[in-house]
Amino acid sequence: MICFNCGNDAGNEYQCPYCGASQSAYRMIVAASNRAYNEGLESARARDLSQAVESLNRSVRLDKYNTMARNLLGLVFFEMGLSAYALREWVLSKNLQPQDNPVDGYLAIVQSRGVLNRLDQTTQKYNQAIAYCRQGSTDLARIQLKRIINTNPGMVQAAQLLALVLINDGKYEEARKVLSQAARIDSHNPTIIRYMNSIRSELKDKKRRRRTRKNRRADTDFAAANELAAVPKTGILDIIDRNGNGFINILTGVGLGVLVAMFLIVPTMRQNENNRTSNALVSANKEAVSSANNIASLEKEVESLTKELDKYTGMGDLKTSYEKLLEADTAIKDGDQESAQAAIAVVNEKLLDAQGKAIYETVSHDIFENAAKQAYATGSAAFRARRYEDAITDLTTVVEFDPKYSDGYALYYLAQSYENTDDLDSAIPYYKQFAQLFPRTSRGRAAASKVEAYGDTVEPLESEADAAEDSTDTATGENNQ
Amino acid sequence: MIDFEEELKKFQPIPDTSEVVNSIYERDLTDMVDILKEMIKEQK
Numbered sequence: 225m226i227c228f229n230c231g232n233d234a235g236n237e238y239q240c241p242y243c244g245a246s247q248s249a250y251r252m253i254v255a256a257s258n259r260a261y262n263e264g265l266e267s268a269r270a271r272d273l274s275q276a277v278e279s280l281n282r283s284v285r286l287d288k289y290n291t292m293a294r295n296l297l298g299l300v301f302f303e304m305g306l307s308a309y310a311l312r313e314w315v316l317s318k319n320l321q322p323q324d325n326p327v328d329g330y331l332a333i334v335q336s337r338g339v340l341n342r343l344d345q346t347t348q349k350y351n352q353a354i355a356y357c358r359q360g361s362t363d364l365a366r367i368q369l370k371r372i373i374n375t376n377p378g379m380v381q382a383a384q385l386l387a388l389v390l391i392n393d394g395k396y397e398e399a400r401k402v403l404s405q406a407a408r409i410d411s412h413n414p415t416i417i418r419y420m421n422s423i424r425s426e427l428k429d430k431k432r433r434r435r436t437r438k439n440r441r442a443d444t445d446f447a448a449a450n451e452l453a454a455v456p457k458t459g460i461l462d463i464i465d466r467n468g469n470g471f472i473n474i475l476t477g478v479g480l481g482v483l484v485a486m487f488l489i490v491p492t493m494r495q496n497e498n499n500r501t502s503n504a505l506v507s508a509n510k511e512a513v514s515s516a517n518n519i520a521s522l523e524k525e526v527e528s529l530t531k532e533l534d535k536y537t538g539m540g541d542l543k544t545s546y547e548k549l550l551e552a553d554t555a556i557k558d559g560d561q562e563s564a565q566a567a568i569a570v571v572n573e574k575l576l577d578a579q580g581k582a583i584y585e586t587v588s589h590d591i592f593e594n595a596a597k598q599a600y601a602t603g604s605a606a607f608r609a610r611r612y613e614d615a616i617t618d619l620t621t622v623v624e625f626d627p628k629y630s631d632g633y634a635l636y637y638l639a640q641s642y643e644n645t646d647d648l649d650s651a652i653p654y655y656k657q658f659a660q661l662f663p664r665t666s667r668g669r670a671a672a673s674k675v676e677a678y679g680d681t682v683e684p685l686e687s688e689a690d691a692a693e694d695s696t697d698t699a700t701g702e703n704n705q
Numbered sequence: 706m707i708d709f710e711e712e713l714k715k716f717q718p719i720p721d722t723s724e725v726v727n728s729i730y731e732r733d734l735t736d737m738v739d740i741l742k743e744m745i746k747e748q749k
């Protein structure tokens with residue numbers, strides 16, 4: 225055995241042969257430390273953690289190098305939720321016995337995966353709960369402590385404090401449950417035992433008080449029951465018969481019932497009926513407005529569609545228009561003026577594209593030119609034959625196509641035809657038109673004199689006025705020279 | 706009957722790990738063997 229004093233090997237001697245120190249005292253101390261360790265181990269196995277802490281503390285106080293006792297002490301602290309104390313013991317153990325120390329495993333677990341942070345948070349919450357209690361905010365403390373116990377059920381001190389708060393609030397049953405759970409961690413914890421005893425005594429008192437109250441109530445009920453038993457049983461008819469005014473009272477009651485119905489129930493029913501009618505009326509009005517709006521919008525739609533339809537009335541659709549245009553073109557080339565005219569009348573110019581419109585213009589011009597040619601031939605023949613009515617019909621067609629047709633002869637003959645039928649009112653506008661279009665011809669001057677004789681005037685056309693101005697300027701210039 | 710205020714005084718805040726670890730070396734670790742050594746030294 226190594227001498228505790230000089231460090232030399234003292235063998236099994238009671239006294240060290242090197243330094244003379246008594247080995248028996250040292251052996252007694254080591255034995256006492258080991259005994260305390262064994263007690264602590266037994267207590268820990270029996271879940272008597274408070275006792276285990278006491279024994280193991282004694283063990284390391286006797287021999288600080290009892291590493292097994294110190295490691296177990298740390299483990300017990302850890303189990304009780306006192307992680308800081310556990311870490312302290314394990315760090316000391318590591319310092320006192322750096323080699324072959326099983327504490328390395330515990331330290332590795334605690335220092336990894338943020339375990340320390342979590343434990344510190346729990347500690348802070350517990351300290352906060354104590355502060356809440358001291359401030360009188362026991363509600364907050366209770367909430368905080370419940371959270372701690374949920375996340376760290378082994379924290380006996382938190383359970384004790386929670387139980388204390390609950391006892392103070394008179395919630396003995398709840399406090400007992402909390403303490404029972406804590407007792408599974410530390411079965412012989414003196415504080416838990418004390419609180420449990422207090423709760424038991426409080427609950428017993430409560431039970432006794434309740435029983436007393438119940439007994440008193442039972443006595444009162446019994447007395448009341450006796451009194452009731454003394455009252456003879458009587459029916460409604462007996463009561464009516466006993467009281468002379470009974471029948472009158474019933475009649476009064478019925479009358480009151482009728483009045484209540486008249487003044488309370490009937491107006492309410494009427495009000496409900498009125499409300500229903502009003503709602504129905506409002507709903508009907510809404511529907512009527514909605515229908516009117518619908519009608520207005522439909523009318524607008526019909527109107528726009530009618531306008532659209534007007535464009536196409538009497539006209540062919542796109543396909544028909546092109547077909548008829550082609551037909552008119554072919555007919556005019558074949559000299560069939562009648563078929564060409566019938567076909568071009570069906571063509572809807574608005575539906576044609578630019579090329580179609582160009583063809584339409586050419587074909588229609590040819591058709592009307594041919595028609596005018598034919599009308600002029602028959603009209604002039606009728607004029608010469610003094611059939612002025614026929615002449616007016618044909619020559620009107622020609623003038624509508626081109627007022628200058630055949631150097632204005634169609635227009636002049638038309639005016640003369642009207643004059644010869646004594647319709648000067650119709651003749652004068654055509655004379656006027658002729659005088660404007662051909663002012664420098666002898667016929668033009670004759671037409672102008674007829675217009676003036678009729679009391680009207682011939683305003684020169686803009687192009688003719690410009691031409692006259694130019695000729696005047698030229699004449700003036702020539703005169704000056 | 707438990708006196709809440711009196712009981713509350715028994716609950717003291719727990720130091721966190723950093724505080725405990727910092728105070729480890731200030732702790733008195735004297736054990737019975739140290740006392741024995743001291744006694745032998747005094748006898749000599």
